[in-house]
Amino acid sequence: xxxxxxxxxxLEANDAVALENKKLFDKHKILVLNLMSxxxxxxxxxxxxxxxxxxxxxxxxxxxxxxxxxNDAKRLAKYDIPVVQITTESFGGACHxxxxxxxxxxxxxxxxxxxxxxxxxxxNLICPAEFDLGEDRKVIVLSLTEGEDKPSKYPVVFRNSDLxxxxxxDLLPQLDIDVDLILKNTKKVNHKLPAIQLSAKTEQxxxxxxxxxxxxxxxxxxxxxxSGKWRE
Amino acid sequence: xxxxxxxxxxLEANDAVALENKKLFDKHKILVLNLMSxxxxxxxxxxxxxxxxxxxxxxxxxxxxxxxxxNDAKRLAKYDIPVVQITTESFGGACHxxxxxxxxxxxxxxxxxxxxxxxxxxxNLICPAEFDLGEDRKVIVLSLTEGEDKPSKYPVVFRNSDLxxxxxxDLLPQLDIDVDLILKNTKKVNHKLPAIQLSAKTEQxxxxxxxxxxxxxxxxxxxxxxSGKWRE
Numbered sequence: 522x523x524x525x526x527x528x529x530x531x532l533e534a535n536d537a538v539a540l541e542n543k544k545l546f547d548k549h550k551i552l553v554l555n556l557m558s559x560x561x562x563x564x565x566x567x568x569x570x571x572x573x574x575x576x577x578x579x580x581x582x583x584x585x586x587x588x589x590x591x592n593d594a595k596r597l598a599k600y601d602i603p604v605v606q607i608t609t610e611s612f613g614g615a616c617h618x619x620x621x622x623x624x625x626x627x628x629x630x631x632x633x634x635x636x637x638x639x640x641x642x643x644x645n646l647i648c649p650a651e652f653d654l655g656e657d658r659k660v661i662v663l664s665l666t667e668g669e670d671k672p673s674k675y676p677v678v679f680r681n682s683d684l685x686x687x688x689x690x691d692l693l694p695q696l697d698i699d700v701d702l703i704l705k706n707t708k709k710v711n712h713k714l715p716a717i718q719l720s721a722k723t724e725q726x727x728x729x730x731x732x733x734x735x736x737x738x739x740x741x742x743x744x745x746x747x748s749g750k751w752r753e
Numbered sequence: 754x755x756x757x758x759x760x761x762x763x764l765e766a767n768d769a770v771a772l773e774n775k776k777l778f779d780k781h782k783i784l785v786l787n788l789m790s791x792x793x794x795x796x797x798x799x800x801x802x803x804x805x806x807x808x809x810x811x812x813x814x815x816x817x818x819x820x821x822x823x824n825d826a827k828r829l830a831k832y833d834i835p836v837v838q839i840t841t842e843s844f845g846g847a848c849h850x851x852x853x854x855x856x857x858x859x860x861x862x863x864x865x866x867x868x869x870x871x872x873x874x875x876x877n878l879i880c881p882a883e884f885d886l887g888e889d890r891k892v893i894v895l896s897l898t899e900g901e902d903k904p905s906k907y908p909v910v911f912r913n914s915d916l917x918x919x920x921x922x923d924l925l926p927q928l929d930i931d932v933d934l935i936l937k938n939t940k941k942v943n944h945k946l947p948a949i950q951l952s953a954k955t956e957q958x959x960x961x962x963x964x965x966x967x968x969x970x971x972x973x974x975x976x977x978x979x980s981g982k983w984r985e
Binding site: 668 | 820824848880898900908923928954
């Protein structure tokens with residue numbers, strides 16, 4: 522019984538900090554997305570392409586979570602946006618980000634000049650699912666190469682997400698994968714979860730994801746999309 | 754400080770049970786392999802093909818670890834070998850197997866008539882790396898689709914493993930992946946880790962893995978490989 526009690530307190534403590542983060546994000550009218558996936562599902566490439574295509578219209582920032590290395594932060598920093606790297610090696614190699622890590626990370630960001638923050642969570646389909654970070658939306662990225670049964674095998678992350686991105690659809694001709702079965706298995710654990718099939722590499726289907734993102738941004742009160750370039 | 758102390762005790766407790774498991778496996782001269790990977794890297798298909806090709810020569814058993822579902826156990830049960838499924842949903846959705854779970858699982862196996870046990874760990878590159886199960890060898894399976902930087906980003910699992918299987922090499926022509934860079938990054942975290950490139954789908958390179966397995970089996974004292982079929 523003790524174990525469960527400790528876990529509950531731990532999650533409660535996390536949720537309290539997540540709420541603090543959320544209030545800060547809301548105050549500055551920032552849309553915050555928590556991207557979760559297995560290792561190598563393509564989160565970073567999706568972010569690179571997204572920022573490249575929308576950077577004239579939105580002011581982005583990225584919080585990168587990894588166990589080790591700052592490779593992904595370096596990939597994103599070339600877009601001349603604020604990027605904060607969190608490595609969990611110093612937290613015993615933690616398998617997910619938590620609200621306190623995000624709270625520290627945003628202290629290094631000038632929130633008043635940011636509109637969208639992407640949090641790239643640690644590559645892991647299990648642990649990140651349970652920890653709210655104060656985000657507006659959770660996005661689960663599944664690579665087509667991972668197989669049809671992942672929604673059934675990792676139900677919590679699919680249940681808790683607001684959007685499913687099925688990435689690497691350019692590989693479909695080379696794979697024995699039934700996309701309809703992925704969608705069917707997804708429906709079983711979260712019948713409301715919308716899914717977008719795309720390839721960050723070939724950009725097939727990519728516009729649907731950008732449209733979703735812009736719509737989410739606009740759905741927060743008092744936000745406007747810049748029709749031209751942003752000026753400082 | 755308390756957190757670290759608890760973690761240490763927890764790992765120590767695990768190691769004590771792992772040693773018990775190891776003694777049992779050694780007593781019965783069973784080779785035990787702990788297979789770890791990201792979700793969807795192809796562990797189950799590798800096991801299916803391995804068992805199919807070697808079942809005339811070895812008596813296999815499989816312990817399947819998943820958060821939810823018994824899909825993989827069902828896939829393997831068709832080879833008419835003992836399969837035990839562990840689902841961690843009842844352990845709060847734990848992100849890895851531990852020695853106690855294995856200890857319980859082997860109570861359902863007739864160890865005296867088993868030669869090789871595969872433990873298919875939960876799809877996760879972080880948590881399983883730290884928990885010994887009493888196995889002889891840890892095998893990390895990396896799908897080629899996951900990218901070149903995974904050894905750097907998830908160093909512990911690469912550091913603690915005895916063999917790296919780079920799977921899905923049949924997709925190489927369709928991917929922008931530099932296999933030499935994967936090997937170079939692997940060397941940086943574990944310069945002794947041997948690597949085999951294979952495709953469980955096309956069976957390219959598969960014989961090297963089978964040869965490694967047979968060699969590992971033979972390297973334990975008093976073990977013999979059956980040249981014909983096993984008889985009960």
